[in-house]
Amino acid sequence: KAGVTQTPRYLIKTRGQQVTLSCSPISGHRSVSWYQQTPGQGLQFLFEYFSETQRNKGNFPGRFSGRQFSNSRSEMNVSTLELGDSALYLCASSRSGTGHEQYFGPGTRLTVT
């Protein structure tokens, strides 16, 4: 069965712009979580969506938002980009949620200049 896919894989944006990242979970998985990974802060939880509802949220500013569609695909949006937003953004899907086995996508590498 197809794995988690993320698009785009690489992105270069300028400070102040906004960006939308997309994640398609494994078929049948209703939970999609997003993580930010940086060398300095490690892997940090952004938010989790389950059946189109945000079920959990990490400690990130309101510039970071997300949504989930009825087919479980999810998007993450970052507005007013800052240099510190440069990171690998990982999406993970699961049947039941973050407390269960998660399947990760390859990530989107975002560079903010």
Add this chain to the structure above:
Amino acid sequence: SQQGEEDPQALSIQEGENATMNCSYKTSINNLQWYRQNSGRGLVHLILIRSNEREKHSGRLRVTLDTSKKSSSLLITASRAADTASYFCATDPTLRGFKTIFGAGTRLFVKA
């Protein structure tokens, strides 16, 4: 505050040797998971151990969990060069409002 913290931060061993990584956490958990990440890629789930389990095996992997000490260890036996990766523990806290948190990871380098 960081829920899961691995140590050591980095580990370099010869092929064939065993590698042990440790994870400590701070709050009560439902389960603890170990993941592997190859350079700059997505994470791969290795094993999940529930709070009422003390030890679990999967192939060359052995995981232990000590809830009284709030710690877990991952042992990789007979390591191979392909095991070179970063290893993370992730905890699923029981307390409402807490989220799954990943530790900073242990970078394992296996020399051929």
